[in-house]
Amino acid sequence: xxxxxNRKKVITMYIxxxxxxxxxxxxPDKQAIRTLIVKHRRxxxxxxxxxxxxxxxxxxLTESRKTKLVCNHAKDI
Numbered sequence: 285x286x287x288x289x290n291r292k293k294v295i296t297m298y299i300x301x302x303x304x305x306x307x308x309x310x311x312p313d314k315q316a317i318r319t320l321i322v323k324h325r326r327x328x329x330x331x332x333x334x335x336x337x338x339x340x341x342x343x344x345l346t347e348s349r350k351t352k353l354v355c356n357h358a359k360d361i
Contacts, residue, residue, distance in 0.1 A: 334358075 338358040
């Protein structure tokens with residue numbers, strides 16, 4: 285299957301695009317929409333995990349060890 289969608293990473297979300305000549309607004313391609321939904325579902329968990337790190341909710345903070353060190357540089361990037 286050939287990919288007809290281009291992906292650009294913008295901050296913490298992805299934008300999928302396809303060539304204008306392949307899209308008809310009056311008769312949307314159901315298979316193309318389904319492909320976009322499947323791609324989003326595949327990447328949604330990683331996006332949620334990255335957002336938690338960005339907000340300072342690091343996995344190490346829930347562990348039982350006494351020494352925990354977190355440097356939240358995610359907001360600097």
